[in-house]
Amino acid sequence: MNDLSLSILPEAAGDAQAIERLHERTFGPGRFVLSAYRIREHVDHLLDVSFTARIGTLLVGSVRQLPILIGETKALMLGPLTVEPPFRDRGIGRQLMERALKDAKEKGHAIVLLVGDEAYYSRVGFKPVPKGRVIMPGPVDAARVLVYELVEGAFEGVSGTVVPDWSKARG
Template sequence: MTDLNLTILPESPNDAHAIERLHERTFGPGRFVLSAYRLREHVDHLAELSFTARIGTLLVGSVRQLPVMIGETPALLLGPLTVEPPFRSRGVGRLLLDRAISDARAQGHKLIVLVGDEPYYSRVGFKKIPKGRVTMPGPVDAGRLLVLELADGAFEGVSGPIRPDWSKAR
């Protein structure tokens, strides 16, 4: 998948500045108005389910997961997932995604949602959420709202607004 000497590690507090700079470079200032960022304003991502990709000491990618509720059902919001442009299309994002999903499943989480490109994320099992079943704060393209069941049937009967999991608020 990748010819890079890549290490995927859990995010540490020391990574915060480098990850923020990566987000600035890859998403720009407009990222703060996105619906997913609105959810991140109140609840921190889970460090134990957020990961970095490094080549030696160079941070080349990051993925984070945030505790959310869909209606009354706990879930994770995956994102942002980003890779430095020179390292894209080399499997870095996929390795970060695989690690985030496998660790979430191992820790007993049942659902992961995200806003993203269905052709990319469907490769690991994400599916489009039927329009109108789930809402997010602010505008979001319903065709980019995706879900992954980490346990069979976990999304059955789940609907409602996606909001921060206030039990984990700062």
């Protein structure tokens, strides 16, 4: 695939249905029991730091970020990140993450948390959260809780339960 054929664009409100269908295909119905989805039930993702990947007009990937609190500290939760199976292993997920992290930093965010595979996410700089520092709602493998500091040292001393940022909750 030619890099020029791929566009990483800010998510628009009109993308919601296509992204939901992508999530259905790639994650299936089991996605709703995951710990991160419990947080997503209450707070919408932020369109200004969420992105789509397109080849022409075809949506082939998406990444979302939503506002959370870790204890009393504001942060973002990255996810879900997904790419259509036929387009995987082409760097699309990485490009989506890099754009999401870059724009989050530019907009003044300092910390991004996610639940995922360290081998994959460490390629862009995510690191495991020290055991016991962050408590996710519901069952989660603590080794899969990863953090990315958009501002050096921002995660130092941060700990607590992850909850939606209720100041951004749906009305």
